C-alpha cells in the first residue's frame with residue numbers, strides 16, 4: 001500500500017509548441033519500442049509518418065475512433081471515401097489508430113490504467129515525430145448529472161470522486177498528486193463552435209472521473225452494492241452542487257498527463273442518461289449511436305474552423321458509430 005502523499009506542482013515549462021517529455025532516461029535509449037501501439041523508433045520513421053499531425057482525438061471504442069477518422073476524412077474534403085483507412089496499430093489488438101490529413105484518431109479502452117498506457121506511448125510518439133502545436137481532445141460518453149440525456153459537456157475541470165481537481169498515481173509506493181487543469185481558452189473555443197451544431201445542448205462544467213462504472217459512480221445495479229438509494233442520491237447531489245455535470249472514467253489522468261507534457265487538451269463527452277434519474281442505460285442502440293456522434297460533430301466543426309474550412313459541410317455520419 002502507498003506510504004506518503006507527495007504533491008507535485010510541476011511547472012509547465014515553455015515548450016515552443018513541442019511535446020515535453022519529462023523523463024531523462026529516454027535520451028539514453030538507443031531505441032524506443034511503443035509496444036502497445038506496435039510502433040518504434042527503429043522500425044518506423046515516426047517524423048515522416050506523424051510529423052504533420054495537429055489534432056489528436058481519443059476515445060474508448062475502436063469502432064468509434066474509426067468512424068470518427070472516416071467522418072473527418074469527408075469533412076476535410078480529402079480524396080476518396082475514407083472507407084479504406086487502415087488501422088496503423090493493426091499488429092496489436094490493444095488500441096486502434098487511424099489518420100486522415102492532420103488528424104490522428106486513437107482508441108484508449110476503458111478506465112485510467114488503459115488510457116494511461118496509451119497516453120505514455122502516444123505522447124512519446126508525438127515527441128519522437130517532432131510534432132508541434134498539437135491539440136488533443138477526448139471524445140467520449142458519460143453519465144450526466146442534472147442535464148438532459150444527449151447533452152454534450154465540455155470539461156472545464158476534471159475532478160476525482162471527492163470532487164477535487166487532482167489525479168493520484170502510485171509511483172514507487174508513494175502517492176504522487178498531479179493537477180488536472182485543462183485549457184480554458186480551448187474549452188471556450190469549443191463552446192463557440194457548438195453554435196454551428198445547434199441541434200443538441202452543449203455546456204461547460206466539471207467532469208468527475210471514477211475508477212469504476214458501478215459502485216465507483218454510485219450505481220445501485222452492479223454485482224456489488226453496499227449503500228442505499230438515499231445515500232447514492234445524496235452523493236450525486238453533492239457532486240452536482242460542486243459543479244459536476246457529468247461522470248466518466250478517464251478525464252483526470254488525461255488532463256494530468258497532457259498538461260504536464262505541454263499538450264493543449266480538452267474533454268468533450270455526451271451524456272447517455274441523467275444519473276439523478278437512474279442507473280441503467282435504457283436508450284435504444286440507435287439513439288445511443290446518434291448521441292455518440294454529437295461530440296464528433298462538434299470536434300469536426302472545431303477542426304474545420306481551425307483549418308479555415310468554413311462554413312461546415314454537414315454530411316451525416318455513417319450509422320456505425
Ligand SMILES: O=P(O)(O)O[C@@H]1C[C@H](O)[C@@H](CO)O1
Pocket residue numbers: 059060061109110111139140141142213248249250
Ligand atoms: O470513451 P468512452 O466514452 O467509452 O468512456 C466512457 C468511460 C468508460 O471508459 C466507458 C464506460 O461505459 O465510457
Ligand SMILES: O=c1cc[nH]c(=O)[nH]1
Pocket residue numbers: 141142143144213217247248249272
Ligand atoms: O454513466 C456512464 C455512462 C458512460 N460512461 C460512464 O463512465 N458512465
